[in-house]
Amino acid sequence: MTQANPIPATLVSGDGIGPEISAAVVEILDALGKPFAWEVQEGGMAAVAKAGDPLPAALLDSIRRTRLALKGPLTTPVGGGFRSVNVRLREEFKLYANLRPARTLVPGGRYEDIDLVLVRENLEGLYVGFEHYIPIDGDAHAVAISSGVNTRAGSRRIAEFAFDYAAKNGRKKVTIVHKANVLKALTGVFLETAQEVAKKYAGKVAVDERIVDACAMQLVLKPWQFDVIVTTNLFGDILSDEIAGLVGGLGMAPGANIGEGAAIFEAVHGSAPDIAGKGIANPLALLLAAALMLDHVGRLEQARRLRAAIDGTLREDGIRTADLGGKATTRDITQAIVQRI
Numbered sequence: 001m002t003q004a005n006p007i008p009a010t011l012v013s014g015d016g017i018g019p020e021i022s023a024a025v026v027e028i029l030d031a032l033g034k035p036f037a038w039e040v041q042e043g044g045m046a047a048v049a050k051a052g053d054p055l056p057a058a059l060l061d062s063i064r065r066t067r068l069a070l071k072g073p074l075t076t077p078v079g080g081g082f083r084s085v086n087v088r089l090r091e092e093f094k095l096y097a098n099l100r101p102a103r104t105l106v107p108g109g110r111y112e113d114i115d116l117v118l119v120r121e122n123l124e125g126l127y128v129g130f131e132h133y134i135p136i137d138g139d140a141h142a143v144a145i146s147s148g149v150n151t152r153a154g155s156r157r158i159a160e161f162a163f164d165y166a167a168k169n170g171r172k173k174v175t176i177v178h179k180a181n182v183l184k185a186l187t188g189v190f191l192e193t194a195q196e197v198a199k200k201y202a203g204k205v206a207v208d209e210r211i212v213d214a215c216a217m218q219l220v221l222k223p224w225q226f227d228v229i230v231t232t233n234l235f236g237d238i239l240s241d242e243i244a245g246l247v248g249g250l251g252m253a254p255g256a257n258i259g260e261g262a263a264i265f266e267a268v269h270g271s272a273p274d275i276a277g278k279g280i281a282n283p284l285a286l287l288l289a290a291a292l293m294l295d296h297v298g299r300l301e302q303a304r305r306l307r308a309a310i311d312g313t314l315r316e317d318g319i320r321t322a323d324l325g326g327k328a329t330t331r332d333i334t335q336a337i338v339q340r341i
Contacts, residue, residue, distance in 0.1 A: 002314075003170070006034050006036055006037035007035060007036050007037065007067040007068065007297055007299075008033060008036075008037050008038045008039065008065070008066045008067065008068070009036040009037065009038060009039070009066050009069060009070060009293070010024070010038070010040075010041055010059070010062040010063050010065075010066045010069035010070070011036075011038040011039065011041070011069070011070050012041050012042070012043045012044075012069060012070070012071040012074065012272060013040070013042075013061060013072050013116050013273040014043065014044055014071060014072025014073045014074050015044040015045045015046065015072075015073060015074060015075040015273070016073060016075070016270070016271025016272050016273040016276040017073070017271060017272045017273075017275060017276050017281035018044070018072030018073050018074075018271060019072070019074075020277070020279065020281050020283075020330055021072060021267065021281050021282075021283035021285075021286045021287075021330065022070075022072045022286065022332075023272075024283040024286075024287070024330055024331075024334040025070070025283055025286050025287050025290050026038070027334055027338065028283075028287060028290075028306070028309075028334060028337050028338055028341065029290060029306075031337075031338040031341045032302050032305060032306055032341055033302060035294060035297075035299050035302055036068075036070075036256055036293075039062045039065070039066060040057065041056075041058055041059040041062050042056070042058075043055055043056070043059050043071070043074050043085065044073075044074035044075045044076075044085065044271070045075050045077065047059065048077055048082075053082075054074060054075070054076060054077060054085050055085055055088055055089065055092075056229060056264060058131070058254075063093065063262055063264070064262075065216070067261060067262045067263070068141075068262070068263055068264075068293070068296075068297070069258060069262070069263075069264045069265065070264075070265050070266070070293060071089075071265065071266040071267075071340070072263055072266070072267060072271075072286060072288065073266075073267060073269060073270050073271040073272075074271075075270075078211060083129075086266075087129075089257070089264060090123060090257055091123065093257075093259050093261060093264070094123065094259040094260065094261065094262075095122055095123075095257035095258060095259040095262065095263070095264060096121065096122050096123050096154065096157055096158060096161075096259055096260075097119060097120075097121070097122060097157075097158055097161045097256075097257070097258045097259070098119070098120040098121075098122040098181065098236060098240070098255060098256070098258075099117065099118075099119060099120075099165070099255065099256040099257075099258060099292065100117070100118040100119075100120065100236075100240040100243065100244075100253065100254075100255050100256075100268070101116070101117045101118075101254065101292070102114055102116055102118070102243045102244055102246060102253065103115045103246045103247060103250060103253075104246075105247065105248070105284070105310065105311065105314050105315075106247075106248055106252075106314055106315070106320065106324050106325075107315065109221060109247070109248060110246070111246045111247070113224070113225070114223055114228045114246050114247050115284055116223065116225070116226045116227060116229065116243065117165070117171070117228045117229070118228075118229045118230075118231070118236060118239055118240045118243055119158065119161060119162040119165065119228060119229065119230040119236075120158075120229075120230075120231060120232075120233060120235075120236025120237065120240060121154060121155070121158040121190075121230075121231070121232050121233050121236065121246070122158075122233060122236075122257060122323075123154065123233070124148075124149055124150050124151060124155075124232070124233055125148050125149070125150060125186075125232045125233030125234050125235075126146060126148040126233065126234045127233045127234065128147070128148070128149045129146075130146065130147040130149065131144065131146045131147075132144075132145055133145070133227075141223045148186050148234075149186075150186055150187065150189050150232060150340055151188050151189075152189055152193055153301060155189055155190045155193035155194060156193050156196075156197060157176040157227060158230060159176075159193060159194035159197035159198070159230060161258075162174050162194075162228055162230035163197055163198060163200070163201045163205055163230075165228065166201075166203055166205045166227070166228045167201060167204050171205065171227050171228050172205070172208050172227050173205065173206040173207065173208065173226075173227040173228065174198065174201075174205055174206070174209075174227070174228045174229075174230055175207075175208050175209065175210055175215070175226055175228070175229045175230070176190075176191055176194040176195065176198075176207065176208070176209040176230055176231070177209070177210050177211075177212050177215045177229055177230070177231035177232075177235055177239065178190055178191040178209065178210075178211065178212065178231070178232070178235075179211060179212050179213075179235070180211075181211055183254060187232060190231075190232050191209060194209075195207070195209070211234045212231070212239070215229070215239065216238075216239065216242060219242055219243065219246070220242075223243075223246055238299075239252070240253075240255075240268075241253075244268070247268075248323075248324060249323070250268055250269035250270075250285065251269055251282045251284060251285055251321075251323050251324070252284055252285060252288070253267075253268050253269065253285050253288075254266070254267065254268070254285055254286070254287075254288035254289035254291070254292055255267075255268040255289060256289065256292045256293070256296065258296070263293075263296055265289040265290065265292050265293040265296070266286070267284050267285035267286040267289055267300050268285065269285055277318070279329045279330050279331060280321060280322055280329055280330060281321070281330050282321040282323050282324065282330075282333070283330060283333065283334065284310065284321075284333075287306070287310065287337075288307075288310070290306070291303045291306045291307055291310075294306065305341060306341070308340075309337045309340035309341045310337060312340050313336045313337050313340055314332065317333060317336055317340075319333055319336040320333070321333055
């Protein structure tokens with residue numbers, strides 16, 4: 001496919017601030033040369049109102065066709081028996097790898113020069129949701145039991161993804177994060193398998209390992225010691241948000257969910273209904289997700305130009321939204337990035 005041909009992709013604007021930040025991202029990508037031909041689909045609360053499901057069949061069918069999606073924040077309705085929208089999407093398309101990079105974009109924060117990547121296993125662990133209650137003495141919920149599942153095959157697949165990512169992107173080291181000192185079977189199989197995979201990359205990518213609680217502490221004390229982190233589902237969920245905090249919060253945190261048959265790129269923050277419609281939302285997380293999407297489809301030069309325009313707008317022009325200490329509106333930052341492109 002030539003650079004001129006737009007790539008079919010599904011766009012899900014999402015809830016709350018989702019439509020505002022999605023419109024901003026589309027405008028910026030159009031200035032970059034319209035790399036994607038969008039199939040626009042509704043999900044979340046808007047889809048519940050129309051189709052009775054936050055993940056309607058039309059949305060899922062679109063992703064099956066395009067195998068590529070950009071997704072704003074989607075709200076899972078409270079009650080009503082709906083499972084997490086994000087978990088359903090991961091399971092539906094077998095998106096086994098969650099990629100969460102974090103890079104310092106705005107200097108002068110608590111930490112400078114952060115540049116690390118977390119790779120999270122996305123389908124196993126405690127997120128399989130094998131849970132039940134045991135009633136005692138008339139209390140139906142007296143005991144709650146949850147089972148975690150890690151497989152050798154799943155552990156190998158995510159470890160290979162992490163080491164392959166490191167090798168292809170010039171990363172020096174992968175840290176395997178686990179709790180094998182206590183959860184000897186559940187996370188022991190993950191550690192053991194990842195260490196086996198690491199042997200294939202000897203001389204190319206260094207490897208070490210950390211117990212998850214020690215890793216959490218060391219990320220706060222000395223985050224620069226880490227490069228790529230690979231870990232299980234629940235630990236990855238927690239550590240990825242901690243890492244986002246090193247660079248300014250979830251408003252700066254893109255995410256990629258990648259499987260063999262599809263890839264979905266997203267802003268990992270919530271829908272922020274309290275500021276929806278006010279024109280002050282920060283579109284950077286979704287925009288950085290779009291940069292990851294360009295990487296994924298091999299449009300590396302467009303991804304480079306996009307990141308350079310973001311950096312210049314924030315660092316040199318000083319145009320920042322309120323959550324980053326500035327006064328710019330969504331429109332202001334969008335126009336500034338377009339101007340730089």
